[in-house]
Amino acid sequence: MSHPTSSRTDENWRETPFDDDKLKEECGIFGVIGTTDAANFAALGLHALQHRGQEAGGIVTYSPEANFQSVRRFGYVRDNFTSATVMEKLPGSLAIGHVRYSTAGSKGQTAIRDVQPFFGEFSMGGAAIAHNGNITNADALRKELVERGSIFQSSSDSECIIHLMARSMGRNIPDRMEEALRKVEGAFSVVAMTRTKLIGVRDPLGVRPLVLGRVGDGYALASETCALDIIGAEFLREIEPGEMVVITAEKGVESHHPFRPAKSRFCIFEHVYFSRPDSILGGRSVYETREAIGRELAKEAPVDADLVCPVPDSGTPAAIGYSLESGIPYAMGIIRNQYMGRTFIEPTEQIRNMGVRLKLNVNRALIRGKRVILVDDSVVRGTTSRKIKEMILDAGAAEVHFRIASPPTAWPCFYGVDTPQREKLLAATMSEDEMREHLGVDSLKFISLDGLYRAVGEAKGRDPSSPQYCDACFSGEYPVEPSDQIDKGFELKTAAE
Known part of the structure; x- marks a missing residue:
């Protein structure tokens, strides 16, 4: 993972007008071994x-x-x-890589030292590590490590793993990694490398994804199957919760299970939003799951209307599902500008005030006079939803109905997702009716948590005594206690809630 160990609910949560008011998956990880140009594959x-x-x-x-x-x-x-100039600096048949999204500040406020992969030189040789997730006891670990003499180079919780490995007495890097990760709480999918090994690990709950593929005579590890597709790799399987794979040219894939067995609690929001729709999760197409969410939403929250329009691009599969189930025509009522980079606008206050219009534009000829159902994947703070509603009404829509392809997001995530403080989450302070009034729409409905479970394949909905997924952002039930956040004053869900 990549965010600073100071709380993902930091006051510096991005407030830019280009933020599309979504929860942000913070990291992607990739590793490859046994290819001629590993860096290019990475x-x-x-x-x-x-x-x-x-x-x-x-x-x-x-x-x-x-x-x-x-x-x-x-x-x-x-x-x-x-560029060839950069890639020539990265020779070899073994590589790992990482992309990050931080919770606090801008590029100018984030040091390059926080960018992964991290590297450590141990007595038996060097090792690099890239982490997706969040260590919920990172503050406590960091304090203990510093008191014992560790010198941290970054503000990332992921660096704790390197220091724990350095203090281990394990005879090799995989053994040291096992020992280090047993002391870690929270969510972690990790790719690591030594001089001869590619290593992949998932935490015992399997909160964050990690998949294994074969490319030629080598192997690849990635956060999602779409990363295997781009290099022409064959998808073999998902790394199991609590599994460590050690891959070498000589022995291929060796599997270990170093952690105490636990019931899987994969992040359900991967199905809703984070993963690419062309990826496969749990043996099922993400696109098909999102379409099923839309169908379930249409059953739970029907409304008379003329058009079903997605909020692009993340709302598109669910909108298609809603249209197919309801029989209401699907239409691209909002067009996304595919060429606006995240740093496109900085120059003037007048331009910045255009906000969401720089990213999305209403198809006026299609919308005018219509009763429109807008399907989106989530409502976080509601700022963008209000702007989109205003754009639709300005284009002459007769009615605007929001249908949301996830339950109300009322709790922050502490397992690798960028989330505002709880009081900034609309659903934490308002009822559904109050949110509808706040957004100024004719109706607002969210899919139920049971409906979401049905859409992802749990026919009977959510079993409250034994949920299949991590759904803490909706339910407030955290599968791993966020100890660092509790120490800072975060209050867990009470029986009354």
Whole structure:
């Protein structure tokens, strides 16, 4: 993961007018072994994972001639890892990479030292590590490590893993990693490398994703299957919750289960928003799941209307599902400007005030006089939803109805997702009716948590005594206690809530 250890509910949560008011997956990770140009494969894989983090990226490689080499840069993969000048600095048949999205500040406020992968030199040789997730006891670990003499180079919770490995007495890097990760709480999917090994690990609950693929005579690890597709790799399987794989050219894939078995609690929001729609999760197409969410939403919250329009691009599959189930025509009522980069606008206050209109534009000829159902994946603070509603009404819509393809987001995530403080989440302070009034729409309905579970394949809905997924952002039920946040005053859900 990539955010500073100071709380993801920091006051500096992004307030830019280009923030589309969504929860942000903070990291994507990739690793490859046994290919001639590993760095180029890593760059392609990271490009496919760019949606998981756009602020910065890094690649580490190893070759016997050049030893470990690293390049870390701010910005997009396409801008940093496509030139021959850069890629020539990264020789070897073994590489790992990372893309990050931070919770606090802008590029100018984030040090390059916080950009992963991180590297450590141990008695048995060097190792690099890239982490997706969040260590919920990072503050306590960091305090203990500093008191014992560790000198941290970054503000990232992920660096704790390197220091724990350094203090381990394990005979090799995988053993040291196992020992380190047993002391870590929270969510972690990790790719790591030594001079001869590619390593992948998921936490016992399997909160964040990690998949294994075969490319030629080598192997690849990635956050999502779309990163395997781009390099022409064959998807083999998901890394299991609590599993560690150690991959070498000589022995191929060796699997270990170093953690105490636990019931899987994969992040359900990966199905709703984070993962790319062309990825596969749990043996099922993400696109098909999102379409099923739309169908379930249409059953739960029907409304008389003329058009079903997605809030692009994340609302599109659910809008298609809603249209198919309801029989109301689907239409592209909002067009997304595909060429507006995140840093396109900085010059004047007048331009900044245009806000969401720089990213989205209403198809006026289609909308005028129509009763419109807008399907979006979530409502976080509601700022963008209000702006979109105003744009639709300005275009002459007769009615605006919001249908949301996730339950109300009322609790912050502490497992690797960028979330505002709880009081800034609309659903934490307002009822559904109050949110409808606040947004100024004719109706507002969210899919139920049971409905979401049905859409992702749990026919009977959510079993409150044994949920299949991590749904803490909706339910307030955290599968791993966020101890650092509790120490800072965060209050867990009470029986009354």
